[in-house]
Amino acid sequence: MMAPPTLPLHRHQSSLEGIIDFSSRSPLSVHDRASAVRRFYQVINHFDNNDTGQNHDKYDRVKLVRFTYEYSISDESRSNLLVALFEFLNLSPSAHEDIDFEDSTHRAELRAGLDEFADYLVDNFFLPSEMLQ
Numbered sequence: 001m002m003a004p005p006t007l008p009l010h011r012h013q014s015s016l017e018g019i020i021d022f023s024s025r026s027p028l029s030v031h032d033r034a035s036a037v038r039r040f041y042q043v044i045n046h047f048d049n050n051d052t053g054q055n056h057d058k059y060d061r062v063k064l065v066r067f068t069y070e071y072s073i074s075d076e077s078r079s080n081l082l083v084a085l086f087e088f089l090n091l092s093p094s095a096h097e098d099i100d101f102e103d104s105t106h107r108a109e110l111r112a113g114l115d116e117f118a119d120y121l122v123d124n125f126f127l128p129s130e131m132l133q
Helices: 030-049 061-070 075-089 104-126
Strands: none
Touching (some): 030 075, 030 104, 061 075, 061 104
16 A cells, blocks of 8 residues: 655645746835725725625625734735735725725626636636646
């Protein structure tokens, strides 16, 4: 009987670099980062609190994005994740106004962007590329 390998054949990525091109983005200032964090939690808390379970066919996308952000090791990593997420949401990360969830079309677009970002993270960051082929 053959012993199982002691190391995985392929591990998930340890960084989003190479998955998302950060070279064309300017880093967030301290003030802009504070706005981005506030707006991030508006989106996450809105959809986490109003989730009816319809999008849990694979995994909880809202929690995946939340925990990817919260467990990022450095401020730079968290900032990069915020900028990338807000690109998927078609929102400015550094805007000072609150996000409007009243319009159902806009709310659906935000949810779709959040789900797409979560799927992008899973497909390109968490899962080894061999599993996707």
